[in-house]
Amino acid sequence: MSNDTIVQERRVVTSIPGPRSQELHERRRAVVPPGVHSVLPVYIDRAHDSILVDVDGNQFIDCGGGIGVTTIGHTDDAVVAAATAALQSVTHTLFTVTPYESYVRVAEHLAKHVPGAGEKRTVLVNSGAEAVENGVKIARKFTGRPGVAVLEHAYHGRTMLTATMNHKAAPYAAGFGPRAGDVYKAPNSYPLRDGLSGAEAAARTITYLEKVAGAEDLACLVVEPIQGEGGFVVPADGYLPAIAEWCRTNGIVFIADEVQSGIARTGTVFAIEQFGVEPDLVLSAKGIAGGLPLAAVTGRAEIMDAAQPGGLGGTFGGNPVSCAAANAVFEQIESADLLAEAKRIERVLGDGLRALAAKYDVIAEVRGKGAMMAIEVVKPGTLDVDAELVSRVIARAAQAGVLLLNAGIFGNVIRFLPSLKLTDALAADVLSVLDEAFAAELA
């Protein structure tokens, strides 16, 4: 594998973006609309494990992972081998026309790893948003109810239903209306900002939904166990069990949107396991197939079986090449102790970020689990957001060869979504670049 020769280190050899990237960016501007935005317009040529190599020869330590997709590392050897073999044997048949084994194997892996006893079923689709859409469809068919509850600060995708479900109108839904109906946004648990215990925050969520939506009209409550785009918000202890219990009592399908937090990212296969909740349905996507497009809705058989034959599916859903890649990811989760790698990264990044928080009073909190860590940046001595400082720090890091992403509905969170292959040495390098960026901005 030629990409194995990429040395795992950052290397900046031109201005960022370099001349060839700038040239490509001009070509792109002529044919791609500005609605498709790129965070850092360096054009990528090759990648392996934690390193992106751009067309000018610059090497970036990737702390974004294409937004949490390359959890297993870029061009992972086993994923590339499995996908290549699948590509050469059968590229497409459409599972709903003539099926194949690799789809069934992905469903078996998910049935084993999604928490909860009893039979589980899986439908495969193409994207996280499509998984959310299908989860809602299945919950509506099962309950015979229309209402969809979500939490403030949530992100669920860019289709019309999921854009309606997102907390932020701009840029996801604004101007694209009419939006979907029967979507209710309840207060979440955000310990840094609401100061509530899990029980108190759950009572607030439940009261809101009972008054505004009406429990008997709700088909489902869709929850990210750790909110992704919302800023890696980890709910207070007891919050998720309390709202899941309320759903159970009221016949509301509890859907864990694990599109960002799932598939070994947080140190367990699904983040929800760490909160002691067994969801009715679990949504997977991003990290599931090592970079290839695949998403899944997995859930209790009696709920999943409610949808009529032909009611679920889609032309590319569960593509054989993506399924082969996903099976290679699951095999490594089971054999290579990837969960321990996520915990190692939590320790190394967590310790380093806490040291930075002790040094810079603009860092209000270090939070997250596994390889899903974040810092929230504020004006010193307050909880007022400082998104501009975050933008400047991220820009400085990019100039130094570290790719970081922001998050949070105000953009004042820096999130870390490295691959589980991030070495301790690379993590230390990321932390030193971040330290220098804060020092330079706050000087």
Ligand SMILES: *Cc1c(COP(=O)(O)O)cnc(C)c1O
């Ligand atoms: C990214 C994301 C989605 C949407 O996934 P796409 O593959 O971009 O459609 C949905 N939910 C969560 C939590 C996400 O992070």
